[in-house]
Amino acid sequence: MITVFKSEERGIRQLDFPALEPGCWINVIAPKGDEVAALSSLLNIPADFITTALDPEETSHIESDDGILLIVINVGxxxxxxxxxxxxxxxxxxxxxxxxxxLEANDILPQGVVTMGGFSTFKRTRFLLQILYKTATAFLRYLNQINRRSNQIENNLRHAMKNEELYQLFDLEKSLTYFSAALRSNRVVIDRIMRLLQNPQMREIIKMREDDEDLLEDVQIEYNQAYEMVQMYSNVLSGMMDAFASIISNNLNIVMKFLASVTIIISVPTAVASFWGMNVGVPWSDMPYGFLFVLLLALATSALSTFWLWRKRML
Incomplete structure (x- = not known):
């Protein structure tokens, strides 16, 4: 799908592809083969520049060819x-x-950047920096969600004896690994952009204004903050998984100890009843209150067993 936008005094106007005008923004999502060929022919863009971003395993990098600059970043x-x-x-x-x-729609484009202040399809460098800034803030938002969900899992794990919460923590830790790799490579792209800005030839493609320099500095700060947060959360989650694996095992041991104690208490009156149920002479067999005496004896021995187990902190 290809959509074309252009900034005007009255706002953002959408054009019909392939009718293109200078200063347009072309947003391409999961294009078909004929759409890639048409776009490459209209803008004189190498086809591999378009298809590179369609590889889900593609890492962040920068390429340039005949005055055309390709920047690939990873979005959360x-x-x-x-x-x-x-x-x-x-x-x-x-x-x-x-x-x-x-390859797929995301919450970075188009609404995310269009709503930012100072958006204009003519200001290509500022548009690029706005995308980078919005990507960094999206990572921070996802990291906050991961933090909240890990706190919820932590509260559930304190009394858990199943592995479901550990699987959830594993998914979050795996997500942080993906985020860490993406932020690391995106930061490399930011550093490369800063070096390109010092190249006089590239200044014809990436034209910086004063406010663009401030925005670039904000982008660096956001990415550094996001990278530090993902490292911190990853370390915390890794420690939580080790700790709570032991907690789950300990909770299970406590339950097994309690069940073993209950089994011992129940087995005492069973043993008493077994002795008096023998087909031999037993005390109180001829007394009218013999059954009551046996019952009281069983209850007393059970009470003594319970008290002993409680004193030994086994109950």
Missing amino acids: KSATEYEFDTVPLGIIITAHHIVTVS
């Missing part, structure tokens, strides 16, 4: 309640257009 996404993943997002900057390519 929520797969399930306890699973998070990343998906590549390609940003292609030409002399007159900016193209974003993704």
Whole structure:
């Protein structure tokens, strides 16, 4: 699917593909083969620039070819309640257009960036930095969700004896691993962009203004914060999994100890009843209150067993 947007005085106008104008933003999501060929022909973009971002295993990097710049970053996404993943997002900057390519829709584009202040499809460099900034804030939002869900799991694990909560923690830890790899490679892309800005040839493609420099600094701060948070949460979750695995085992041992104590208490009156049930002479067999005496004896021995187990802290 290909959608085309252009900034105007009255707001954002959507154009019909393939009718393109200078200063347009072309948003491409899971394009078909003919759409890739048409877009490559219209904008003189190498076809592999478009298809690169469609590989779900693609890592963040920067390429340039004949005045066309390709920037691939990884964007976070929520797969399930306890699973998070990343998906590549390609940003292609030409002399007159900016193209974003993704394998699936995400919450970064288009609404996420369009609603940011100072958005304009003509300002390609600022648009790029806004995408990077929005991506960093999305990672921070997902990290906060992971933190809240890990706290919920922690409360449940204090009394748990099943492995379901551990599986949920494992999913969260795996998600943090994906986030860590994505943020690490995205930070490398940010550093590469800063080096490209010092290249006079690249300044023709990436034109920086004063407010763009401030936004680039904000992008760096957000990515550094997100990377530090993901490292911290990963260490915390790793320790939690080891600790709570022991807690679950300990909770199970406590239950087994309690059941063993109950079995001992119940077995005492059973033994007394077994002795008096023998087909031999037993005390009080001829007394009218013999059954009551036996019952009281069984209860007394059970009480003594319970008291002894309680004193030994086995009950």
